[in-house]
C-alpha cells in the first residue's frame with residue numbers, strides 16, 4: 001500500500017470548534033489516479049494538506065511507503081491551483097531548482113529537466129520566464145517541476161480550476177498522458193464531476209463537513225480515452241455517470 005490514512009480527524013478552534021474531517025480512512029495503491037469530489041468547504045484541501053504533511057491532523061495517522069508522514073517532503077509532490085513558480089528563474093531553472101538544492105550535478109540536472117520539459121511539451125519554452133507563459137503552460141511547468149523530484153505520489157489541488165474550458169480539457173488530456181507515461185500515483189481534488197470522470201481510476205466523494213468518505217467508486221473512462229477524450233465524454237455511459245454523481249453531490253448539499 002502506497003498511502004494509508006487511518007481515523008484522520010481534523011478540527012480548528014475559531015470562536016468554538018470547527019470540525020472539518022470526521023473519521024477518514026483511505027488507502028491508495030501505486031499507479032492509482034484518485035479524484036476527490038465533495039461539496040464546497042467540506043475539507044478536501046485540508047485533507048490534501050494533511051497528506052502532504054503541511055499540517056498534522058488532531059487525530060489519526062497518515063503513512064506513505066510505510067512511514068508516518070510528519071512534514072512535507074519530496075516523496076509527496078504538490079501542485080496547487082496557482083502554479084508557484086519562481087518569477088526570476090527560467091522555466092528550466094524552475095524545474096532544476098529542487099535538484100540543485102539537493103546538489104545534483106549540473107549535467108544531470110539538465111538531463112532530468114529536459115526529459116520532463118519534453119514530457120509536458122515545453123521544450124521550446126525552457127528559456128522563458130513564467131510571466132511569458134499562458135496559465136496552462138505555467139501549470140505544465142509546475143507539473144514538470146514536481147515530476148523532476150521523482151515523488152511517489154503527486155497531490156493536486158484543483159490544478160486546472162483557474163483555466164478556461166478548452167485549455168482545461170487539453171490539460172486533462174495532457175495529464176492523462178503524463179500519468180500513463182510515468183506510472184505515478186495521483187491524488188487529485190476537483191469541483192468538476194466531468195474532470196473526475198475523465199481522469200480518475202477511482203472517485204472518492206466526501207460528505208459535507210465534518211467530512212467522512214461518502215462514496216468510493218471505481219472508474220474506467222480514463223482507460224478508454226486515447227490522446228483526446230471527446231468521444232468518450234459524449235458517450236451515454238459517461239453522461240449517465242456524470243448525472244449520478246452530480247445528483248449525489250446536490251443531495252448532500254440539500255441535507
Ligand SMILES: Nc1ncnc2c1ncn2[C@@H]1O[C@H](COP(=O)(O)OP(=O)(O)OP(=O)(O)O)[C@@H](O)[C@H]1O
Pocket residue numbers: 012013014018020038039040041042043044045046047191209
Ligand atoms: N487553518 C484553518 N483555520 C480555521 N478554519 C479552517 C482552516 N483551514 C480550513 N478551515 C475551514 O475548514 C473547512 C474546510 O476547508 P477546505 O478548504 O479544506 O475545504 P474544501 O472542501 O477544499 O473547500 P472548496 O471546495 O471550497 O475549495 C472550511 O470551513 C474552512 O473555513
